Amino acid sequence: xxxxxxxxIVVWKDLLIEGRSKETLNALFFFxxxxxxxxxxxxxxDHERLAAALPGLLWLGFILSALLGLGRTFVLERDNxxxxxxxxxxxxxxxxxxxxxxxxxxxxxxxxxxxxxxFATLFxxxxxxxxxALALVIGLGTIGLAAVGTxxxxxxxxxxxxxxxxxxxLLPIQVPVLLATVKATEAALLGEPLGSVAHWLKLLAAxxxxxxxxxVLTFDFILEG
Amino acid sequence: xxxxxIVRVTGLRKSFGATLVxxxxxxxxxxxxxxALLGANGAGKTTLLKILSTLWRPTRGMATVAxxxxxxxxxxxxxxxxxxxxxSLVYDDLTALENLRFWSVLxxxxxxxxxxxxxxAAVELEPYAGDRVRSFSAGMKQRLSLARVLLAHPEVLxxxxxxxxxxxxxxxxxxxxLQAFKAGGGAILMVTHSFGQGLxxxxxxxxxxxxxxxLDAPRASLPPDELARLYALHTEEAx
Numbered sequence: 529x530x531x532x533x534x535x536x537i538v539v540w541k542d543l544l545i546e547g548r549s550k551e552t553l554n555a556l557f558f559f560x561x562x563x564x565x566x567x568x569x570x571x572x573x574d575h576e577r578l579a580a581a582l583p584g585l586l587w588l589g590f591i592l593s594a595l596l597g598l599g600r601t602f603v604l605e606r607d608n609x610x611x612x613x614x615x616x617x618x619x620x621x622x623x624x625x626x627x628x629x630x631x632x633x634x635x636x637x638x639x640x641x642x643x644x645x646x647f648a649t650l651f652x653x654x655x656x657x658x659x660x661a662l663a664l665v666i667g668l669g670t671i672g673l674a675a676v677g678t679x680x681x682x683x684x685x686x687x688x689x690x691x692x693x694x695x696x697x698l699l700p701i702q703v704p705v706l707l708a709t710v711k712a713t714e715a716a717l718l719g720e721p722l723g724s725v726a727h728w729l730k731l732l733a734a735x736x737x738x739x740x741x742x743x744v745l746t747f748d749f750i751l752e753g
Numbered sequence: 754x755x756x757x758x759i760v761r762v763t764g765l766r767k768s769f770g771a772t773l774v775x776x777x778x779x780x781x782x783x784x785x786x787x788x789a790l791l792g793a794n795g796a797g798k799t800t801l802l803k804i805l806s807t808l809w810r811p812t813r814g815m816a817t818v819a820x821x822x823x824x825x826x827x828x829x830x831x832x833x834x835x836x837x838x839x840x841s842l843v844y845d846d847l848t849a850l851e852n853l854r855f856w857s858v859l860x861x862x863x864x865x866x867x868x869x870x871x872x873x874a875a876v877e878l879e880p881y882a883g884d885r886v887r888s889f890s891a892g893m894k895q896r897l898s899l900a901r902v903l904l905a906h907p908e909v910l911x912x913x914x915x916x917x918x919x920x921x922x923x924x925x926x927x928x929x930x931l932q933a934f935k936a937g938g939g940a941i942l943m944v945t946h947s948f949g950q951g952l953x954x955x956x957x958x959x960x961x962x963x964x965x966x967x968l969d970a971p972r973a974s975l976p977p978d979e980l981a982r983l984y985a986l987h988t989e990e991a992x
Contacts, residue, residue: 530861537858545846548885608894609840612808617859618832624859 538627598677625747669709789955835902891918
């Protein structure tokens with residue numbers, strides 16, 4: 529119970545601060561808009577090309593905005609030495625990791641829902657029927673992305689070259705998640721049953737479990753530096 | 754002063770590469786005692802505090818709090834210490850009350866709104882409970898930092914330049930609070946660069962110079978002029 533309260537207070541704090549400063553959300557929304565307009569400009573009105581490229585473009589948008597957002601996860605902890613405060617707080621540090629992860633998940637989902645809405649509107653794609661399947665795929669993919677991203681954001685928070693190192697570390701680890709999400713998203717958008725991509729979904733679920741478990745088990749060492 | 758030492762530092766060494774910052778420091782702090790740690794810049798004061806607060810590990814030697822090794826049992830030590838450092842460890846975009854709530858819950862406490870407001874009232878910040886810390890002065894942040902620490906009921910207070918940023922009234926206020934903490938059986942280790950600040954709280958004065966203890970004496974045995982002379986002698990700095 530105490531563990532859950534500690535994790536919850538981290539989410540509460542992060543979302544409250546983001547709600548007031550809106551630093552990350554504003555940047556992400558602007559970035560998402562820019563991406564959509566670039567894609568629209570590059571692909572034009574050709575519906576066939578668009579249908580083939582949409583799953584990849586969607587996840588490209590998700591991962592680029594995630595790189596921006598996740599990289600900032602621990603930036604606010606450097607102000608006033610709050611990082612030291614997190615270290616000095618007695619108790620299991622994995623509660624802090626899970627709190628940060630939950631906060632990141634919520635922020636990423638808000639941005640992803642917005643991106644999906646913009647894609648559907650501007651590219652005239654009907655995602656209504658595919659929504660339940662898309663929700664599952666996006667949910668699983670986002671957990672994997674956020675789990676590793678939160679961990680690597682902590683690892684690189686104090687490095688001078690963190691903006692460079694963060695994507696260099698994160699992207700190779702994300703290859704299985706990205707492959708699985710793009711394939712499953714393609715199937716969902718084409719209206720195919722998710723059973724046809726069950727192996728990709730299993731891979732996604734397994735990656736999520738492994739990534740979250742690694743985060744929980746190693747966060748204490750990373751926080752202690 | 755017959756209580757057992759609550760802080761014990763034995764043969765403590767800390768080096769960063771080839772630079773030796775602490776060179777075999779040994780001293781104790783007892784419950785109900787306040788020790789002022791003086792020294793010039795780079796004398797190793799903050800390094801010592803970081804080791805005692807479990808943020809850094811010593812290269813050699815041992816530091817214990819309530820019998821627990823700071824390097825091997827940091828969690829047990831963290832349950833017993835409160836650190837007020839250069840950084841206030843508060844979030845600028847949270848209000849004073851929200852900051853206390855966050856650190857209290859994260860530390861495993863269950864302080865309700867009433868207790869949090871009491872803690873704010875104790876540091877004279879209750880009227881600003883709903884104000885964001887971003888609008889606070891350095892002194893107000895320092896007081897909030899102290900409220901955050903005292904809320905956890907530590908046995909040992911580790912203070913790094915606690916008087917910095919405080920005006921005369923703030924200093925007097927802090928001295929009174931530290932006296933009260935001491936009277937309640939708490940131990941205080943207070944690092945200061947300026948020997949004129951906060952010394953009225955101290956029972957002992959320790960001067961660090963070149964990574965070693967140059968002087969460890971009861972404050973009462975040192976008249977201000979003599980302390981100033983010894984400080985200048987050991988730190989080669991005008992007091």
